[in-house]
Amino acid sequence: MSAIENVSRRGFLKGVVSTGAFVLCARLYPEALWAADSLPLDSRVEGAPLHPSIFLGIETDGTVYIVAHRSEMGTGIRTSLPLVVADEMDADWKRVKIEQAIGDERYGNQDTDGSHSIRDFYDVMREVGATARVMLIQAAAQQWGVSPSECTADPVHAVVHRATGRRATYGDLATAAAKLPVPKKEDLQFKPKSGWRYVGKGTPSYDLDAICTGRAEYGMDAHVDGMLYASIEHPPVLGGKVKSYDDKGPLAVHGVRQVIPIDPFQGPPASQPLGGVAVVGDNTWAVFQGRKKLNVVWENGANESYSSDEFKKELRKSSRTAGKVVRNSGDVEAAFSKGGKVIEADYYVPLLAHASMEPPVAVADFKDGRVTAWAPTQDPQAVQETIAKVMGIPKDNVICHVTLLGGAFGRKSMADYVAEAAVLSKKTGRPVKVVWSREDDIKFDYYNAVAAIYMKAALGPDGKPSAWLQRSAFTPIPSTFAPNVEYGSEGELGMGSTDVPFDIANLRVENGPATAHVRIGWLRSVSNIFHGFAVQSFADELAAAAGRDRVEYLLELIGPARILNLAEFGYPNYGGAPDKYPVDTGRLRHVLELAAEKSDWAKRSRSKGKGSGLGVAVHRSFLTYVATVVEVEVSSGGEVRIPRVDTVVDAGLVVNPEMTRAQFEGAAVFGTSIVRSGEITATKGVVDQGNFDDYPVARINEAPYKTNVHIVDSSAPPAGVGEPGVPPFLAAFCNAIFAATGKRVRDLPLSKTSLSA
Amino acid sequence: MIDLKVNGVARSFDGDSNMPLLWYLRDVLALTGTKFGCGEALCGACTVHKNGEAIRSCVAAMRTVGGAEITTIEGISHDGLHPVQKAWIDANVPQCGYCQAGQIMQAVAFLKSKKNPTDDDIDGAMAGNICRCGTYQRIRAAIKAAAGEQS
Ligand code: FES
Ligand code: FES
Numbered sequence: 001m002s003a004i005e006n007v008s009r010r011g012f013l014k015g016v017v018s019t020g021a022f023v024l025c026a027r028l029y030p031e032a033l034w035a036a037d038s039l040p041l042d043s044r045v046e047g048a049p050l051h052p053s054i055f056l057g058i059e060t061d062g063t064v065y066i067v068a069h070r071s072e073m074g075t076g077i078r079t080s081l082p083l084v085v086a087d088e089m090d091a092d093w094k095r096v097k098i099e100q101a102i103g104d105e106r107y108g109n110q111d112t113d114g115s116h117s118i119r120d121f122y123d124v125m126r127e128v129g130a131t132a133r134v135m136l137i138q139a140a141a142q143q144w145g146v147s148p149s150e151c152t153a154d155p156v157h158a159v160v161h162r163a164t165g166r167r168a169t170y171g172d173l174a175t176a177a178a179k180l181p182v183p184k185k186e187d188l189q190f191k192p193k194s195g196w197r198y199v200g201k202g203t204p205s206y207d208l209d210a211i212c213t214g215r216a217e218y219g220m221d222a223h224v225d226g227m228l229y230a231s232i233e234h235p236p237v238l239g240g241k242v243k244s245y246d247d248k249g250p251l252a253v254h255g256v257r258q259v260i261p262i263d264p265f266q267g268p269p270a271s272q273p274l275g276g277v278a279v280v281g282d283n284t285w286a287v288f289q290g291r292k293k294l295n296v297v298w299e300n301g302a303n304e305s306y307s308s309d310e311f312k313k314e315l316r317k318s319s320r321t322a323g324k325v326v327r328n329s330g331d332v333e334a335a336f337s338k339g340g341k342v343i344e345a346d347y348y349v350p351l352l353a354h355a356s357m358e359p360p361v362a363v364a365d366f367k368d369g370r371v372t373a374w375a376p377t378q379d380p381q382a383v384q385e386t387i388a389k390v391m392g393i394p395k396d397n398v399i400c401h402v403t404l405l406g407g408a409f410g411r412k413s414m415a416d417y418v419a420e421a422a423v424l425s426k427k428t429g430r431p432v433k434v435v436w437s438r439e440d441d442i443k444f445d446y447y448n449a450v451a452a453i454y455m456k457a458a459l460g461p462d463g464k465p466s467a468w469l470q471r472s473a474f475t476p477i478p479s480t481f482a483p484n485v486e487y488g489s490e491g492e493l494g495m496g497s498t499d500v501p502f503d504i505a506n507l508r509v510e511n512g513p514a515t516a517h518v519r520i521g522w523l524r525s526v527s528n529i530f531h532g533f534a535v536q537s538f539a540d541e542l543a544a545a546a547g548r549d550r551v552e553y554l555l556e557l558i559g560p561a562r563i564l565n566l567a568e569f570g571y572p573n574y575g576g577a578p579d580k581y582p583v584d585t586g587r588l589r590h591v592l593e594l595a596a597e598k599s600d601w602a603k604r605s606r607s608k609g610k611g612s613g614l615g616v617a618v619h620r621s622f623l624t625y626v627a628t629v630v631e632v633e634v635s636s637g638g639e640v641r642i643p644r645v646d647t648v649v650d651a652g653l654v655v656n657p658e659m660t661r662a663q664f665e666g667a668a669v670f671g672t673s674i675v676r677s678g679e680i681t682a683t684k685g686v687v688d689q690g691n692f693d694d695y696p697v698a699r700i701n702e703a704p705y706k707t708n709v710h711i712v713d714s715s716a717p718p719a720g721v722g723e724p725g726v727p728p729f730l731a732a733f734c735n736a737i738f739a740a741t742g743k744r745v746r747d748l749p750l751s752k753t754s755l756s757a
Numbered sequence: 758m759i760d761l762k763v764n765g766v767a768r769s770f771d772g773d774s775n776m777p778l779l780w781y782l783r784d785v786l787a788l789t790g791t792k793f794g795c796g797e798a799l800c801g802a803c804t805v806h807k808n809g810e811a812i813r814s815c816v817a818a819m820r821t822v823g824g825a826e827i828t829t830i831e832g833i834s835h836d837g838l839h840p841v842q843k844a845w846i847d848a849n850v851p852q853c854g855y856c857q858a859g860q861i862m863q864a865v866a867f868l869k870s871k872k873n874p875t876d877d878d879i880d881g882a883m884a885g886n887i888c889r890c891g892t893y894q895r896i897r898a899a900i901k902a903a904a905g906e907q908s
Pocket of ligand 2: 854
């Protein structure tokens with residue numbers, strides 16, 4: 001529910017625009033709250049540069065301010081949503097200035113994850129833009145004494161009277177438009193697709209120049225006068241506590257001022273600080289050095305029992321034992337007992353770390369019971385909530401400014417590191433910047449779940465499966481937030497498990513229990529990573545067993561074009577309404593067929609010989625349909641090159657194709673890292689890896705040489721693009737390795753499998 | 758006391774001579790374009806030029822840069838954009854952008870020694886610079902475009 005209001009005369013955007021400017025707000029928060037809000041549109045946040053729910057301001061000099069309320073971590077969302085506004089209002093993009101919103105529930109949801117920013121806000125951004133255009137035209141028509149229908153905003157940033165050629169710029173019209181009532185939504189006319197200036201075209205990032213000249217400001221660059229720096233020694237085992245430490249050593253380091261213990265978290269970790277000992281001082285280097293001299297003695301607690309090797313066996317056992325049935329049709333057991341060709345396979349995907357280039361970092365300033373924070377966060381409202389909870393202050397007393405994010409991939413929707421800065425600011429009485437080292441980042445992440453997946457199928461005489469069983473056991477995300485959670489949530493199971501799109505009469509999906517001993521969180525495409533990998537690898541195994549062409553076989557598995565009704569299995573469909581975002585196997589088939597065509601599959605998959613091969617996979621996630629063909633070359637020494645990737649994407653309406661392409665190029669590299677070397681392990685509860693030497697990510701010479709991204713032209717509602725490129729890449733890559741070498745990769749990462757001839 | 762030049766400006770430093778140049782640039786001079794990514798010379802985010810050559814500032818102790826001319830992303834071009842920056846913008850290279858200052862500094866130094874690099878040359882020169890967002894194919898294209906400009 002949203003409503004747009006003209007708030008030009010209420011002094012909002014003060015300090016950004018002058019009096020006389022035209023300012024529109026859109027209320028995105030639940031209607032029920034409107035009445036409860038005594039000063040509905042005033043900020044509760046004193047001194048905040050922006051007032052929540054303002055999205056648009058037009059200055060009398062024609063500068064257009066558009067507020068970005070979602071976080072920019074590289075997907076281009078800070079550009080793309082304002083672009084929708086600018087397009088619909090016929091603004092000149094060069095005259096648009098973007099203001100980043102602070103955290104406030106009146107902006108509606110600001111949690112920038114789950115690939116849903118465009119999908120959730122496309123309509124309202126259009127509405128804001130169209131409202132502004134209609135009002136500017138009205139203002140001009142009034143001045144000229146003509147009907148608005150005789151005027152147009154076609155020339156960009158100005159209104160023209162068609163008959164007389166009279167012209168007024170948006171700047172000229174701002175003050176007059178500011179006095180007009182807002183038109184009803186029903187009276188708005190949206191531009192036809194043919195009239196779009198920016199949407200669907202390639203517009204580069206608003207921050208491109210700043211980034212390339214080093215001026216862009218990330219969380220790592222946030223600075224407040226008088227701030228101290230802090231580095232924290234966290235308990236090496238989750239839930240551990242400090243027994244003793246030495247503060248003399250650190251205090252002897254030049255530039256170190258204080259050594260401060262931080263309380264361990266209570267109950268499930270959620271986004272609370274991990275606890276430990278902080279070293280505070282004048283610069284990052286001093287506090288890093290001081291930390292080395294702390295000599296903390298820890299009481300590790302129960303998670304000390306956790307070691308990855310043992311755990312893998314348990315997980316495997318869980319995936320091999322009858323589990324909780326989450327989807328069932330027909331009778332798989334009866335079909336299996338009939339015999340025929342029965343095929344089984346076990347897959348495994350370890351814990352994965354995010355390793356965004358910018359490690360967690362935040363600045364916070366605690367004063368008089370209020371906190372102001374500057375953070376590279378995916379979710380500034382979660383920062384407010386977390387700090388409020390940890391410090392025992394009202395949420396409204398927390399202001400969170402959002403910087404650019406140096407990558408995030410899901411890690412930075414958790415606010416633990418921002419809360420640490422707030423706690424330390426209170427204890428020191430100064431603003432504090434908490435800087436995580438790379439080792440802190442890798443050792444204390446919210447990891448993607450470790451998973452074992454068991455697959456079983458019986459092939460009929462035609463080579464098609466008559467029965468299909470898939471059972472995954474993985475450390476569930478809810479275990480981070482509540483005690484004793486062992487089974488996956490509907491959301492996690494709805495990522496490649498309950499939504500397996502195959503046309504098989506007897507089909508059962510199960511989930512086995514698993515207990516987490518580290519914090520589990522969201523990582524780019526989440527449980528689609530291991531489910532997608534297992535399902536699409538297994539499909540390839542069945543095709544191999546049946547001696548069939550992979551694309552044809554996959555098309556048969558998917559079956560005819562139809563809408564799948566998965567509601568009865570609790571399938572959440574990424575929060576998308578089933579009528580607006582149905583599970584459409586026709587679109588799934590289409591991307592696959594197109595991928596075969598674009599990659600010249602028929603010819604190239606056959607002509608490949610020893611040491612080189614093509615693999616394919618197709619997967620729907622975040623409401624987007626993706627098919628990927630990967631070409632690999634494997635040397636006799638077992639070294640793998642990826643000369644070419646072809647990805648076909650049907651994400652419905654694509655606002656920014658240029659950035660969408662970049663997201664899928666990036667997803668192929670992200671997937672390459674997962675397959676080649678992505679593995680976090682623990683010994684006695686302590687994570688073994690710490691930096692890019694033992695947690696390598698793909699470098700330029702290891703990444704795909706060329707990823708071709710083909711975007712399906714679609715007018716279906718917009719869907720996600722940040723995450724869906726990852727899952728199909730993983731299986732397509734490993735299927736290609738099989739095609740090239742005959743070696744099946746079931747355990748990730750690849751470094752565990754010898755590929756030398 | 759350690760004397761050096763940073764982006765053409767004479768500076769002197771009297772702190773801990775083991776402090777890496779990276780933290781001097783960022784925390785003391787507030788030149789924050791140079792980024793921290795790993796602290797162990799593993800990622801290249803902190804790449805700057807010392808007397809024209811690319812170095813990892815996170816492992817270059819201040820005592821090793823006495824008398825040196827240091828150039829950072831902020832100082833790579835005095836008027837307008839450096840051709841490599843232009844190429845980066847034209848190819849729309851960055852995603853999150855955090856690694857890109859390091860990538861650009863690495864590429865600028867590399868292109869001085871290699872006028873017409875092959876793919877292998879580029880891979881060799883750029884393999885120390887991680888981009889977690891995966892912008893490598895655009896980096897390669899931008900380097901080739903910049904090389905074309907140059908020659
Ligand atoms: S921060 Fe210097 S190489 Fe990574
Ligand atoms: S652009 Fe994000 S790490 Fe390179």
